[in-house]
Amino acid sequence: MLLSLYQFHIFKTVADKKSFSGAAQALYISQPAVSMHIKALEDHFRTKLFDRNTQQVTITEAGRILYKYADKILNLIDQAENDISRFTGNIEGPLSIGASFTVGEYVIPKILGTFNKEHPQVRALLQVTNTEQIVNLVLKQEIDLGLIENQVNKTELVAKPFLQDELIIVIPPDYPLSEHQFISMEDLVALPLVMREQGSGTRKITEARLIEEGVDLNTLNIVMELGSTEAVKEAVEAGFGTTIISKWAVQKELKLGTLVPVRFKDISLFRKFYLIYHRDKFQTTVVEEFITFLISFCSGITSIKTSS
Numbered sequence: 623m624l625l626s627l628y629q630f631h632i633f634k635t636v637a638d639k640k641s642f643s644g645a646a647q648a649l650y651i652s653q654p655a656v657s658m659h660i661k662a663l664e665d666h667f668r669t670k671l672f673d674r675n676t677q678q679v680t681i682t683e684a685g686r687i688l689y690k691y692a693d694k695i696l697n698l699i700d701q702a703e704n705d706i707s708r709f710t711g712n713i714e715g716p717l718s719i720g721a722s723f724t725v726g727e728y729v730i731p732k733i734l735g736t737f738n739k740e741h742p743q744v745r746a747l748l749q750v751t752n753t754e755q756i757v758n759l760v761l762k763q764e765i766d767l768g769l770i771e772n773q774v775n776k777t778e779l780v781a782k783p784f785l786q787d788e789l790i791i792v793i794p795p796d797y798p799l800s801e802h803q804f805i806s807m808e809d810l811v812a813l814p815l816v817m818r819e820q821g822s823g824t825r826k827i828t829e830a831r832l833i834e835e836g837v838d839l840n841t842l843n844i845v846m847e848l849g850s851t852e853a854v855k856e857a858v859e860a861g862f863g864t865t866i867i868s869k870w871a872v873q874k875e876l877k878l879g880t881l882v883p884v885r886f887k888d889i890s891l892f893r894k895f896y897l898i899y900h901r902d903k904f905q906t907t908v909v910e911e912f913i914t915f916l917i918s919f920c921s922g923i924t925s926i927k928t929s930s
Contacts, residue, residue: 625666627699630692632659636672637681637689638762648764663688700904707907714743715908718765722823723851725769725895726750728870729785737915744908753823760898766909768898771823771868782897785920789828789891792855792872792881793864804887807837814845814863816854824851828866831891855881866891 635645636656646653664671671685681689707713721730727750734746749756749765756768761778773781791805793813799805818825829839845863848854851871858865859880875881897916899905905913 625663627696629659629663630695632656633663633671633685634689634692634696636660636679637685640679640681642674642679697904700906703906713741713908713911715745715906717744717746717767717908717912718749719746719767719769719912720749720751720756720759720765721769722753722756722771723750724771724787724824724868724871727851728868728873729895730769733916733919736919737912740915741908741911744912752821754821757898760900763900763903766899766903766905767912770896770898771893772827773894773896774898778900778902779898780901782917783894784897784917785895785923787893787895788869789824789831789866789893790869790872791864791866791884791886792858792875793884794858794861795879795882796861797864797882799884802884805884806887807835810864810886811837811841811843814843816846816848816857816863816865817844818851818854819847819849824866824868827893828891831889835889 632645632649635648636642639645639648642656642660643653646656649656660671667684667688669684670682671688673680673682703715707715719730719734726748730748734748738744738746749759753770753772753774756765756770757774757776757779759765760768761776769784771787773783791810793799799809799813817828832839832842843863846857848857851867854865854867855872855875857863859875869883872881872883876883897913899909899913
């Protein structure tokens with residue numbers, strides 16, 4: 623029997639996922655198809671590659687030996703495709719990206735759209751979820767790249783800043799403070815605040831910076847906590863209070879005048895967005911090209927005008 627690269631790919635996915643059903647879901651094939659290919663490999667090598675029970679799938683010692691070779695074979699094929707793509711100048715293939723909510727909803731769509739115009743043969747898949755989940759996906763090497771709002775300190779990951787962000791205060795145009803360019807911490811404490819839920823990237827950074835400035839978070843008048851940036855903006859537009867938000871998330875509202883920006887008198891709430899990837903994951907030509915494009919594209923972006 624001739625072995626196929628696809629069978630090695632299925633085998634490696636089962637080993638990584640420790641699950642036949644997990645591998646089937648990741649590969650978009652049926653679980654019986656996964657089982658059939660694994661059985662074909664076991665028949666070829668005349669040994670069991672996995673121990674199966676109702677709880678989990680465990681790789682055998684023979685499976686560990688095969689895994690080392692399967693990993694090398696698949697990496698060699700990836701490298702061959704990479705080198706040929708460089709030689710021919712053809713940038714094509716899949717690109718899987720995970721982005722945290724602010725980056726995924728307000729920054730990356732335009733960048734991906736521009737990239738795809740230049741490289742129409744690239745098949746980009748974007749997942750938008752919270753930072754913690756993006757980090758886990760990159761750690762498991764289930765996606766090529768993560769674009770997140772906070773820096774992470776994981777030895778397995780490479781993190782590169784690619785864009786600066788500023789958190790600003792926005793208020794409805796009919797608020798008394800709407801004519802002020804700057805407000806004090808005392809003004810903020812007195813205002814009703816609409817915030818993202820606990821655990822969101824914007825919430826974490828906002829609270830950390832306020833604590834650095836000596837603000838007791840218990841003194842904040844938080845009147846509402848919402849699970850999405852869009853909901854927060856709509857609540858502020860409806861007059862429920864003010865919020866601290868990424869400047870990237872309110873470009874449309876600032877242009878329309880439905881929200882008015884103000885800043886703190888004495889501090890600036892700047893942060894960086896980070897590109898992360900696993901240092902051991904092989905990077906295809908598509909991934910390398912996108913990283914170069916992303917950094918170049920964002921280096922040409924100047925700060926957004928936030929004054930009305």
